[in-house]
Amino acid sequence: MADDLVHDRDAAWALLTEWTESEALRRHALAVEASVRAYARKFGEDEDAWGNVALLHDFDYERHPTLDRHPQDGAPVLRERGYPEWFIRAIQSHGEHTGVTRESQLERTLFACDEVSGFVHACGLVRPDGIATLEARSVRKKLKQPSFAKGVNRDDVVNGAEELGVDLDEHITFVIEALRPIAPELGLRG
């Protein structure tokens, strides 16, 4: 049943790892999952369902890394596995190029957490204690260095927080705190 599937983390993890060999991509999925779950808790929303959307948002990226295929070509796969349309739509909406606009709180949360989770993760990887003592202030400084984690789109970071209606510093702090409990799984020291 689709309702059970959306809450089934083992099924989501199995699909992610079936399609994704890269440890970096798996860690990205885990980081976005932790951030989105934390917001679901904060908003009193369906944490398991939101977490699985986040876990799977890039599941097809390793096989389809180009804008003409990711995340669009993942949609029929999710449909075939039995995921409902709202779940698939939320994943599509994280790609600016898909034309799927972000309408729901889940969609705004996923977009707001995607790039910033990757960026905070990158900040932690170059620190001796990972993200244990990382603060928003130093993340903001790094955001101003174009050469650092240059794959992270700075506009998406700023716009994501704005769309969600959260202050960027508070958002960064919230994401750092969401990632701390899973620091070892993210390969972070400290």
Ligand SMILES: [Fe+2]
């Ligand atoms: Fe993506």
Ligand SMILES: [Fe+2]
């Ligand atoms: Fe992503």
